[in-house]
Amino acid sequence: GEIDGYSLVLSPAMIGVSNILGLLTADGSRDEVEVMDEIGSHGGVTASAAYSNGIYALVGEYTTHEELLDLTSFFRKIESIEKTEVHQTIGPIGTQMELSRMHLRVLKPLLHEPRLSVVAVSKKSGLTARRVRRLLNQLEESGAVRFQALLELGAANSIPFLARVTWDEKIANYQEIWDWIVKTYPLSHWQTFVSATEPVLYSLIAMESLVEVNEVTRALRKNEKINSVKALISKYHKFYPSTTRLKLVEMIEEAYPDPPD
Missing domain, CATH: 3.30.70.1150 (ACT-like. Chain A, domain 2)
Structure with missing residues (x-):
């Protein structure tokens, strides 16, 4: 496996998101990519995969029990799915932190180019490299924002x-x-x-x-x-846009209406 890229996202704690891992068993009557894409069509699904023996795995997000019910009900209604197994998962959720306009300003150029250097972020944001480094250190120490590897x-x-x-x-x-x-x-x-x-x-x-x-x-x-x-x-x-990603994009666009660099 290799890292194909990175996605800048909020930590789960920032918006109260919980995660699930789902395993769906199909009868083998449908095209695997078609089923995988149907699973990923739900807004709560952030990744889906087709595995051997008619098994599909997925990673999902939810914020309320109603959203969790909506997710699991959606899986059960997919044609050819015979069995669903859903696990709420344990993992680091980060911490809550109020993101200032300055934090969002340095995150804006990283939104689509997460590998930018401090110097490059400084040039794009109009802030000094020293200030950019300090703001990024604050974000890293808090765990409020994550660089998520896309595999x-x-x-x-x-x-x-x-x-x-x-x-x-x-x-x-x-x-x-x-x-x-x-x-x-x-x-x-x-x-x-x-x-x-x-x-x-x-x-x-x-x-x-x-x-x-x-x-x-x-x-x-x-x-x-x-x-x-x-x-x-x-x-x-396949990967799909997550709530933690979409919310960060929304916050940046509200603070800085221009399209992200």
């Missing part, structure tokens, strides 16, 4: 897969399992989604061959704290 998981002949891992709650917790995976596969591990309601997590990992995928699943099973492991091989994936 090109199938690049460089890699094989991305989701490892579904369950564990024995009597002898371990999710943090131990998560830390072990990250430590064992520091270059291959991309992201882990931990269920808030049951002892299961899904780790997104990219290996170079099916042999290596099997080696990872076998190594996970040998961990005495882990009960079971299943691997879902990725076929297609």
Whole structure:
């Protein structure tokens, strides 16, 4: 896998957003890309992917229980979907912070060019490099804004897969399992989604061959704290605008009506 780019977004805490991971099982009667795009057509979905064995995975956002119900109801109504599994997920949510006009001013040029240097942001914003650096440091320390990596998981002949891992709650917790995976596969591990309601997590990992995928699943099973492991091989994936992204764009455009640089 490779990083295909970055997206500047607000942290979940800034707008009270919670996240879900969904696993949908289809009967195989429809085109996979078509189903994936239909899943992504809901405004609450930020990413969707087609996996092996008729499984589709998605990442979603919601702010109220009504929005969560709307999401799950939408999934159940999709033609060819036979089973839905939705997990509210655990993860860092950042902190709340009031963004001043100066903060938004330095974020404006980064909105579509998140890799700009401090000097470049200084030139585009009309602020001194020293002030830009101070404002960016404030944003970084607060965790109010994030640079979210957009992954090109199938690049460089890699094989991305989701490892579904369950564990024995009597002898371990999710943090131990998560830390072990990250430590064992520091270059291959991309992201882990931990269920808030049951002892299961899904780790997104990219290996170079099916042999290596099997080696990872076998190594996970040998961990005495882990009960079971299943691997879902990725076929297609796509990202969609998130609430945390759209709200940041709205805030910047309200403060500075000109189109973002």
